[in-house]
Amino acid sequence: MRIERATNQALATEFGLAPDEYARSLAILGREPTITELGIFAAMWSEHCSYKSSRIWLRELPTEAPWVIQGPGENAGVVAIGAGLAAVFKMESHNHPSFIEPYQGAATGVGGILRDIFTMGARPIASLNALRFGDPADPATRRIVDGVVRGIGGYGNCVGVPTVGGEINFHPAYNGNPLVNAMTVGIAPAGRIFRSAAAGIGNPVVYVGARTGRDGIHGATMASAAFGADAAEKKPTVQVGDPFTEKLLIEACLELMETDAIIAIQDMGAAGLTSSAVEMAGKGGLGIALDLDLVPLRESGMSAYEIMLSESQERMLMVLDPVREEVGRAIFEKWELDFAVIGQLTDSGRIVVRRQGRVEADIPLAPFAAAAPLYRRPLATPPAPPAFDPASILDPPALAPALLHLVGCPDLCSRAWVWDQYDSTLGGQTVRRPGTADAAVIRVEGQALALALTTDCTPRYCAADAETGGAQAIAEAWRNLTAVGARPLALTDNLNFGSPENPAVMGQFAAAVRGMAAACRALDFPVVSGNVSLYNETAGTAILPTPVIGGLGILDDAAQAVGLALSPGLELVLIGLTAGWLGQSLWLREMAGKEAGLPPPVDLLAERRHGDFVRREIAGGAVRACHDVSDGGLLVAIAEMALAGSVGVRLAGPPADIAPHAFWFGEDQARYVLGAADAEALLAAAEAARIPALRLGIAGGGDLTLPGGIAISLAALREAHERFFPAWLD
Amino acid sequence: MRAGITIFPGINRERDMAIAFRKVTGKPPRMLWHQETDLSGLDLIVIPGGFSFGDYLRAGAMAAHSPIMGAIRRHAERGGYVLGACNGFQILTEAGLLPGALLRNASLRFLSMDCHLRVERTDTAFTGHYQRGQVFRAPLAHGDGNYFADEATLDRLEGEGLVAFRYATGDGRLAPEANLNGSARAIAGIFSGNLRILGLMPHAEDRVDPLAGGTDGLPLFEGLAAALAA
Numbered sequence: 037m038r039i040e041r042a043t044n045q046a047l048a049t050e051f052g053l054a055p056d057e058y059a060r061s062l063a064i065l066g067r068e069p070t071i072t073e074l075g076i077f078a079a080m081w082s083e084h085c086s087y088k089s090s091r092i093w094l095r096e097l098p099t100e101a102p103w104v105i106q107g108p109g110e111n112a113g114v115v116a117i118g119a120g121l122a123a124v125f126k127m128e129s130h131n132h133p134s135f136i137e138p139y140q141g142a143a144t145g146v147g148g149i150l151r152d153i154f155t156m157g158a159r160p161i162a163s164l165n166a167l168r169f170g171d172p173a174d175p176a177t178r179r180i181v182d183g184v185v186r187g188i189g190g191y192g193n194c195v196g197v198p199t200v201g202g203e204i205n206f207h208p209a210y211n212g213n214p215l216v217n218a219m220t221v222g223i224a225p226a227g228r229i230f231r232s233a234a235a236g237i238g239n240p241v242v243y244v245g246a247r248t249g250r251d252g253i254h255g256a257t258m259a260s261a262a263f264g265a266d267a268a269e270k271k272p273t274v275q276v277g278d279p280f281t282e283k284l285l286i287e288a289c290l291e292l293m294e295t296d297a298i299i300a301i302q303d304m305g306a307a308g309l310t311s312s313a314v315e316m317a318g319k320g321g322l323g324i325a326l327d328l329d330l331v332p333l334r335e336s337g338m339s340a341y342e343i344m345l346s347e348s349q350e351r352m353l354m355v356l357d358p359v360r361e362e363v364g365r366a367i368f369e370k371w372e373l374d375f376a377v378i379g380q381l382t383d384s385g386r387i388v389v390r391r392q393g394r395v396e397a398d399i400p401l402a403p404f405a406a407a408a409p410l411y412r413r414p415l416a417t418p419p420a421p422p423a424f425d426p427a428s429i430l431d432p433p434a435l436a437p438a439l440l441h442l443v444g445c446p447d448l449c450s451r452a453w454v455w456d457q458y459d460s461t462l463g464g465q466t467v468r469r470p471g472t473a474d475a476a477v478i479r480v481e482g483q484a485l486a487l488a489l490t491t492d493c494t495p496r497y498c499a500a501d502a503e504t505g506g507a508q509a510i511a512e513a514w515r516n517l518t519a520v521g522a523r524p525l526a527l528t529d530n531l532n533f534g535s536p537e538n539p540a541v542m543g544q545f546a547a548a549v550r551g552m553a554a555a556c557r558a559l560d561f562p563v564v565s566g567n568v569s570l571y572n573e574t575a576g577t578a579i580l581p582t583p584v585i586g587g588l589g590i591l592d593d594a595a596q597a598v599g600l601a602l603s604p605g606l607e608l609v610l611i612g613l614t615a616g617w618l619g620q621s622l623w624l625r626e627m628a629g630k631e632a633g634l635p636p637p638v639d640l641l642a643e644r645r646h647g648d649f650v651r652r653e654i655a656g657g658a659v660r661a662c663h664d665v666s667d668g669g670l671l672v673a674i675a676e677m678a679l680a681g682s683v684g685v686r687l688a689g690p691p692a693d694i695a696p697h698a699f700w701f702g703e704d705q706a707r708y709v710l711g712a713a714d715a716e717a718l719l720a721a722a723e724a725a726r727i728p729a730l731r732l733g734i735a736g737g738g739d740l741t742l743p744g745g746i747a748i749s750l751a752a753l754r755e756a757h758e759r760f761f762p763a764w765l766d
Numbered sequence: 767m768r769a770g771i772t773i774f775p776g777i778n779r780e781r782d783m784a785i786a787f788r789k790v791t792g793k794p795p796r797m798l799w800h801q802e803t804d805l806s807g808l809d810l811i812v813i814p815g816g817f818s819f820g821d822y823l824r825a826g827a828m829a830a831h832s833p834i835m836g837a838i839r840r841h842a843e844r845g846g847y848v849l850g851a852c853n854g855f856q857i858l859t860e861a862g863l864l865p866g867a868l869l870r871n872a873s874l875r876f877l878s879m880d881c882h883l884r885v886e887r888t889d890t891a892f893t894g895h896y897q898r899g900q901v902f903r904a905p906l907a908h909g910d911g912n913y914f915a916d917e918a919t920l921d922r923l924e925g926e927g928l929v930a931f932r933y934a935t936g937d938g939r940l941a942p943e944a945n946l947n948g949s950a951r952a953i954a955g956i957f958s959g960n961l962r963i964l965g966l967m968p969h970a971e972d973r974v975d976p977l978a979g980g981t982d983g984l985p986l987f988e989g990l991a992a993a994l995a996a
Contacts, residue, residue: 193817283776458876458878461905462779462782479978481785
């Protein structure tokens with residue numbers, strides 16, 4: 037063992053290892069780590085790779101159901117969807133890089149989540165993205181939004197996977213900390229899922245894909261002085277995406293998966309070769325020997341440390357059946373990708389890394405895994421939101437100007453400018469495009485069945501009450517799937533929070549997970565994959581807690597999917613109870629200038645009953661249009677349905693016992709607006725099922741006519757709805 | 767009709783094309799790797815959409831020099847049919863099989879939306895199942911679809927009736943707001959002089975299914991199947 041540079045506590049701290057973590061590395065090795073080993077410990081025990089602060093809470097989430105083939109712990113979650121097929125899906129964040137370099141940060145976020153999906157043997161069929169940006173008035177926000185949208189489009193459009201949905205919120209809490217959460221779904225044969233546990237002593241460890249460069253090496257912790265190298269040679273820490281190489285990698289991997297050559301496979305994501313090698317060998321209970329001289333390099337003179345920690349994109353690590361090694365080589369050569377045997381599995385139980393004949397790292401894997409830190413961080417009750425008394429609203433603005441303002445505000449306005457830059461029809465299976473339904477609907481090629489996909493979170497609810505907010509995010513995702521007629525199957529989550537070392541933030545995290553777990557159980561909606569992104573804060577100010585939910589549902593018959601669009605003659609029926617809850621509503625924020633009060637309560641039993649009723653009525657053919665009621669409340673939901681169908685609506689008056697502004701803009705949960713040809717029959721069915729239902733009005737004409745006769749033309753509504761993004765960014 | 771679909775590295779709408787052709791012929795088209803040079807037995811060569819070789823140099827520029835392009839050129843010289851959609855259209859102009867070029871969209875942004883296409887002539891193998899002046903919807907999805915040619919070439923294309931489709935309003939008018947990418951004379955697709963090569967930017971192949979946006983694109987494939995029935 038050559039110690040080229042002494043490591044010590046000071047250097048370990050610089051690498052991000054806490055004193056007790058460094059002490060554990062000494063205990064595992066029985067000596068001081070080499071610089072390469074120190075890098076491996078720091079990477080594997082980073083919050084990002086180890087989930088050391090979150091793991092203890094994530095155990096509370098339900099992860100099982102009869103249809104779950106693979107829960108958390110692999111590259112992605114897997115659920116059975118029928119016809120012998122499985123859906124493979126996951127969401128992952130690329131928040132920090134997207135702030136530093138929005139285009140590449142977002143682009144490589146898309147690339148990373150795609151690899152998680154096809155690694156498991158699935159052809160990616162759709163991507164979504166959940167985005168949070170800072171105050172639109174901040175000039176930096178404009179640059180970040182433009183770069184992120186171009187980056188997502190630039191990568192997704194080229195790699196050939198349609199981008200079919202997502203969401204965008206703005207809030208000053210995301211100044212300096214935008215969130216870019218990317219989700220991808222793929223389809224694989226249910227009986228042929230590829231996993232990462234290595235097997236077979238002596239089997240070749242194969243590196244495929246793009247070459248390794250110095251990009252993305254250990255970001256903030258790597259001071260150039262630590263190596264005494266020329267600082268000018270160090271590339272920025274944000275990786276650079278190459279969607280063309282990723283496309284080739286998808287096709288080559290899927291072609292190889294048609295043979296029986298692959299024993300285990302894992303993409304090289306965060307911490308690159310380090311995490312893929314450690315995890316594959318560790319899960320298989322084996323050792324692994326790597327000769328870094330055999331790794332395809334893009335630059336000369338790279339050290340073992342740099343090669344092990346590089347986060348160059350579009351790379352995979354595989355264990356192949358030695359008999360079929362040449363089959364693999366031929367396929368990758370056809371696709372003009374590198375294919376290199378860089379090591380073997382061993383019976384040593386250790387990862388041994390050599391560079392130019394010298395051992396640069398030698399770590400026993402079982403003790404390494406067993407010593408992984410797991411923290412129960414101190415919790416504190418987060419501060420309560422400012423109180424809100426509905427009676428304090430003495431003179432609410434008139435409905436019409438309030439509606440026009442709300443449909444045009446950054447959080448509610450049309451996202452067409454964004455999704456018009458994402459190829460959403462590629463593949464020819466897009467049944468519901470962005471903006472036409474509560475969830476994207478993508479048919480499975482060659483089948484009658486379709487997947488429904490959505491991402492949801494209401495961060496301002498989570499900030500006011502994280503437990504309610506966590507439950508609401510799950511409920512809204514479940515509702516959005518239900519609103520297109522789909523049966524919700526499972527979800528992936530992306531938990532974005534501030535620093536876990538801040539007890540109030542950790543208190544929000546624990547509460548949000550508790551709320552999520554309750555909702556998952558009540559709705560039979562398990563978590564099958566996910567990602568945690570902590571330390572989203574700048575200068576001590578954390579983002580709003582943002583536990584994003586990526587929901588997946590199934591329609592046995594794609595033809596049964598319903599969208600938002602009304603058509604003339606349809607009657608509007610509201611399902612669910614309206615108390616007029618204005619706490620944390622967008623009306624309160626936009627019209628009264630207050631971010632105050634508690635969020636609307638989430639009644640999980642009502643969610644379940646109302647949703648099951650709506651789904652049954654859609655399947656029975658009684659519902660021609662459907663929209664869940666969420667941000668902005670009932671009148672905003674109706675306006676969106678009118679705009680989607682280019683048809684007006686004449687509304688009836690609200691019940692006498694509720695203030696009009698609270699009725700039309702309150703954000704009570706568990707509600708849907710249905711468009712029905714036969715409202716009488718629908719109301720009778722609701723009554724029979726003891727589901728609250730209320731007739732709202734009828735579609736027709738070219739105006740949205742409010743109770744009392746005030747009419748807003750669709751043209752005026754559309755102008756207000758579509759103004760913001762083009763005016764801001766073009 | 768015996769159709770072959772060309773696959774360059776980075777092409778990504780080959781499956782969409784295969785679905786459209788299977789729909790009208792009942793059999794899967796032959797998939798052609800870009801290094802193949804034997805196209806014998808094929809009536810129609812299709813170059814689908816995508817980002818061939820990443821389009822890192824200039825859209826279609828690398829693919830235009832692939833081995834299969836020589837074979838496609840000989841196929842065209844023999845009077846064979848060629849269809850290029852999106853990246854395929856870009857490749858055909860880069861290869862000189864169709865005149866003009868596809869520049870960055872006027873907005874300088876990638877555009878993914880439905881457009882209306884007006885059918886300019888119907889006495890061709892590609893458009894025989896449309897009505898003259900008919901308007902149909904198709905999705906477009908491109909960053910470089912802004913058709914450009916010098917004035918003399920544009921005059922010649924129009925004079926010889928080689929404009930296949932134009933971007934139009936839903937009722938068939940030409941208008942700046944309907945010409946989404948800013949193409950010269952609102953040109954969305956053109957024919958070669960012998961009417962056997964068609965290049966177009968939008969994706970008729972993604973409109974062959976009532977559930978996935980409708981069947982407005984189906985007549986193009988039905989027309990080809992009827993005209994090239996062997």
